Amino acid sequence: MKRETDYGHPIKLVYRPEDIEALDYERDLGDPGAYPYTRGYYPKGYRDRIWTQRMTAGLGSSVETNKVLKKYREMGERGGMCVICDRTFAMPIDADHPLGRKEAGVLGWPGGSLLEFEELMDGIPMTGQSVTLLSTCGSGYLQLAYIVAYAEKNGVDLNEVHGAAMSYPFANCFGQSDCQPLDLNVKMFLDSCEYAIRNKIKMRSAILSQHFREAGANNAQALAVEMAMLNELCSLLVYERGLDFDDVATIPFELASIGTRFFEEIAKVRALRRMWAKFAKEKFNAKKDRSCQLVIAVHTSGRTMTYQQPLNNIVRATIETLAGAIGGCTAIDNATMDNAHAEPSSLAARMSLNTQHIVADETGVTDVVDPLAGSYFVETLTDKVEEEAYKIWDKIEEMGGMIAAVEKGYIQDMVEEAMRERHREVESGDRMVIGVNKLVIPPEEDYEIPIKEVKPDDSEQIAKRMEEWKKTRNIGLIEESLSQLYEDAKKGDKYNLMPSVIEAVKAYSTAGEVMGVIRKGRGLSYDPFNMIECPFEFE
Amino acid sequence: MGKRKQIKVIISMIGLDDHSVGGVVVSSILRNAGIEVIYLGTYQTPEMIVQAAIQEDVDAIGISSHGSNYSQIDEMIDLLRKKKMTDVLVICGGTIPKKQISRLKEKGVSEVFTPESTSKSIIEYIESNVRGTNHG
Numbered sequence: 001m002k003r004e005t006d007y008g009h010p011i012k013l014v015y016r017p018e019d020i021e022a023l024d025y026e027r028d029l030g031d032p033g034a035y036p037y038t039r040g041y042y043p044k045g046y047r048d049r050i051w052t053q054r055m056t057a058g059l060g061s062s063v064e065t066n067k068v069l070k071k072y073r074e075m076g077e078r079g080g081m082c083v084i085c086d087r088t089f090a091m092p093i094d095a096d097h098p099l100g101r102k103e104a105g106v107l108g109w110p111g112g113s114l115l116e117f118e119e120l121m122d123g124i125p126m127t128g129q130s131v132t133l134l135s136t137c138g139s140g141y142l143q144l145a146y147i148v149a150y151a152e153k154n155g156v157d158l159n160e161v162h163g164a165a166m167s168y169p170f171a172n173c174f175g176q177s178d179c180q181p182l183d184l185n186v187k188m189f190l191d192s193c194e195y196a197i198r199n200k201i202k203m204r205s206a207i208l209s210q211h212f213r214e215a216g217a218n219n220a221q222a223l224a225v226e227m228a229m230l231n232e233l234c235s236l237l238v239y240e241r242g243l244d245f246d247d248v249a250t251i252p253f254e255l256a257s258i259g260t261r262f263f264e265e266i267a268k269v270r271a272l273r274r275m276w277a278k279f280a281k282e283k284f285n286a287k288k289d290r291s292c293q294l295v296i297a298v299h300t301s302g303r304t305m306t307y308q309q310p311l312n313n314i315v316r317a318t319i320e321t322l323a324g325a326i327g328g329c330t331a332i333d334n335a336t337m338d339n340a341h342a343e344p345s346s347l348a349a350r351m352s353l354n355t356q357h358i359v360a361d362e363t364g365v366t367d368v369v370d371p372l373a374g375s376y377f378v379e380t381l382t383d384k385v386e387e388e389a390y391k392i393w394d395k396i397e398e399m400g401g402m403i404a405a406v407e408k409g410y411i412q413d414m415v416e417e418a419m420r421e422r423h424r425e426v427e428s429g430d431r432m433v434i435g436v437n438k439l440v441i442p443p444e445e446d447y448e449i450p451i452k453e454v455k456p457d458d459s460e461q462i463a464k465r466m467e468e469w470k471k472t473r474n475i476g477l478i479e480e481s482l483s484q485l486y487e488d489a490k491k492g493d494k495y496n497l498m499p500s501v502i503e504a505v506k507a508y509s510t511a512g513e514v515m516g517v518i519r520k521g522r523g524l525s526y527d528p529f530n531m532i533e534c535p536f537e538f539e
Numbered sequence: 540m541g542k543r544k545q546i547k548v549i550i551s552m553i554g555l556d557d558h559s560v561g562g563v564v565v566s567s568i569l570r571n572a573g574i575e576v577i578y579l580g581t582y583q584t585p586e587m588i589v590q591a592a593i594q595e596d597v598d599a600i601g602i603s604s605h606g607s608n609y610s611q612i613d614e615m616i617d618l619l620r621k622k623k624m625t626d627v628l629v630i631c632g633g634t635i636p637k638k639q640i641s642r643l644k645e646k647g648v649s650e651v652f653t654p655e656s657t658s659k660s661i662i663e664y665i666e667s668n669v670r671g672t673n674h675g
Binding site: 178 | 554555556557558559560563564567568581582584606607608609610611634636637638639653654655657658
């Protein structure tokens, strides 16, 4: 059995004062609420504000997802809601696209139009809680437009809405469904973030190490890639879009994937706070304290949840939730016991939210801020993971930054290598996973848990509804707004398309139509899969 | 293996599923075992996979699946039947719920490998069940 961190650093039997001899409290840690924020952003920690306790929703139709969101509130979701998009909206293509109709509502919410968003949010407050919509660049573009249009239509003060709607352009290198080309994704990311900043809309963009980590990356790689992404994307917003860094810093939020290696995970989160704070101050001369505080939410790792003996996953999620809470975070959403089988059943969701509340209310973790600071072991791990991450990050910068590293295939190779290594470690028994390579039971003796399924019929229903509904829209209004979008899309990367996307969304153009017209304006095919023709004629 | 010609398989994702870790890992496992693997990657339709199977004259098709609604695997099997390619072994792998496993097998999938499966079991199954073997 390996006695080393997940990035290969050997772990000693005992850690002693000399291991952290070089540690300078003010310089390296600081009190909670003080630079470099290793110990967290809030002097009073969770006593002032408990982390947002949420569950990610999204499966089947918008109406179904709305019911689940309301159910999660009853089950103890507090502070915010979180929805993930389905595979059609992730592309984005429409539910009635030949490929879309087979997978609409699979693994997420089919947010193909403003109508879907209206159904999703029916009876759910837009303000007074964070609204987090996980997606891709294309669907993030549309989600920001939905929020603007919905607020306007329903008399909600847009400046009171907060959360996250946009997304970063690299997720499809890490196994996330999204078929748009990188340059277009980067443009959509920049357009949507610039629009939010200039219009003072408190919507963030996901810039996540989670997907990369879940695909197999270790903690040092996750920190390095997170920082490389933040550097690339913030630099583009500052230098290409002419925005002030202190405004740009209000955009990113990180979702850290937390596995079962308890101390290493805590160290990672602490190291990331310090890395971002130094980066913000040293590279961009951040003027505001807030700009040095990267918002970090926690997702307990789906990858660690096993197919075998799924009840064991409740224990894993508990360890991970506690690590996330101790590491310090603004929000937690849990992977559930059935994560390796299906989307969360009602029982699994309840267990996940209960887990968070048990950790928050019964362990005493909210009483004290950064309780492991000063631990010889945890401080060593914090330094180590940071040191290793800087080495990898430097390599990415030497290649020309994150976009260049993706274009050269370096990041993708890193992911593939990491996947194989994880598999090898488990199969060889170097890493123990209970129920997988230790205390294994025959499949027929394994216990049954409730499994939530989406049937092909459900996808077809969503597709049919869209097909029928499309015919009832005011086509004149749609054509007018889409032809403006088409003209604007020809104006080049720096011309911000958000205003015309918002108009198209208000006219109830669908995600597939908006995306198709933008693609067409940029000289790409209307349909990324070349199966349908553009239904509109321009010029 | 002896004198028998090298086994050739397709590993592919199907539809809009982009959770490719399993497919990538299994491809390397099979390659290391001396099996020729054509990894088609993501966003493959049933038609594209069957077309590739004809062109490459493969012995088996492996579909890696995560949270799909599985209807496209059904379609691929129907298509193989239509093309009279029933000697091509179809296997699936992924986080597939137990109920789906029996349904897929009834439909014509030879074997479904879940995260419970070892590398060895996948290799052995392919080696002893593709066409030209005693079972295949």
